[in-house]
Amino acid sequence: MNHDHEKTGAFEYLTTRKDELVGWARKFSLFPYPFVTACCAMEFMSVSSTMYDTDRFGAALPRFSPRQSDLLMVVGTITHKQAPVLRRVYEQMCEPKWVMAFGVCATSGGFYQNYAALQGIDKIIPVDVYIPGCPPRPESVIDGIMQLQEKIAGSSHPIVNDRF
Amino acid sequence: MPDDLLERLRSRLADEGREATFAHGLLAVQIPREALLDTVKLLKDGFGFDLFLDVTAVDWPGRDPRFDVVYHLYSTRDHVRVRLKTAVSGTDPVVDTLVPLFGAAAYMERECHDMLGIRFRGNDDLRPILLYEGFEGHPLRKDYPKGREQPLVRYRE
Numbered sequence: 001m002n003h004d005h006e007k008t009g010a011f012e013y014l015t016t017r018k019d020e021l022v023g024w025a026r027k028f029s030l031f032p033y034p035f036v037t038a039c040c041a042m043e044f045m046s047v048s049s050t051m052y053d054t055d056r057f058g059a060a061l062p063r064f065s066p067r068q069s070d071l072l073m074v075v076g077t078i079t080h081k082q083a084p085v086l087r088r089v090y091e092q093m094c095e096p097k098w099v100m101a102f103g104v105c106a107t108s109g110g111f112y113q114n115y116a117a118l119q120g121i122d123k124i125i126p127v128d129v130y131i132p133g134c135p136p137r138p139e140s141v142i143d144g145i146m147q148l149q150e151k152i153a154g155s156s157h158p159i160v161n162d163r164f
Numbered sequence: 165m166p167d168d169l170l171e172r173l174r175s176r177l178a179d180e181g182r183e184a185t186f187a188h189g190l191l192a193v194q195i196p197r198e199a200l201l202d203t204v205k206l207l208k209d210g211f212g213f214d215l216f217l218d219v220t221a222v223d224w225p226g227r228d229p230r231f232d233v234v235y236h237l238y239s240t241r242d243h244v245r246v247r248l249k250t251a252v253s254g255t256d257p258v259v260d261t262l263v264p265l266f267g268a269a270a271y272m273e274r275e276c277h278d279m280l281g282i283r284f285r286g287n288d289d290l291r292p293i294l295l296y297e298g299f300e301g302h303p304l305r306k307d308y309p310k311g312r313e314q315p316l317v318r319y320r321e
Contacts, residue, residue, distance in 0.1 A: 081296045083317040115303035115312060123319045 027149040028058035033069035038076025040103040047138040066092040077105035213237040216266035230254030261286035279304040
């Protein structure tokens, strides 16, 4: 059957850059892997549940396998003994992947400066967004997620190449 | 009732020449390290101190003997605690293990060996428990440098 196509005036196509399109899609489908080691976990629970609700940013569903996730949230103090584990989890994640340092301990070691604590996870893995606070307020975390989303939206995506 | 028990314990230890004082609500006993096993056996079998709470040590830099090894015992029958202290030198920080009396001592002695380098004669399993293989030194000793790191992963450039 061939109905006559009725022109309504609503837009039927839009123009965009391919990078922007992919970035827009990706920034709203963050699958976090929570690497939770310390007291910041309480704020992580708070920010991910009803009251603050990271689902509004498309970052709600934690994947407990690094292979299924693309945002590594390092929540809490990392010790030198744990560092090889964190490094391996990071290496197991598929590209594209981003890393969030949640709280001062993950950012810089926080108030720990001793034989045990790693002085910031950026000593061993690259970090995209740092969230200060001990622990950070949920608003700070949401701000961090939004900054990460801006970063994703604004960066070039390697699947967009001269063949696509 | 506990006061009565502690008084009996104190006079019993005084018979053997052990000094026992009340400090911070605990009966604190200073013993030479040769008497450790016998004293703990007496406390366990004679006075009902059946729970081994902790073993740790205190580093006194500049003092000789350098370390105090500190034990805490608890009686689940009378609900009282007792603290035992024995001094060991920095050059020979060895005490007898309490594993034959309290199985729980095995892990705590491993931790004490990790952190302060106290060795426990008779405990053959003093592998690192909180630290990792290859860690040099004992971090809770006062002469361990505060900023010394022993990372397992090579740092990024």
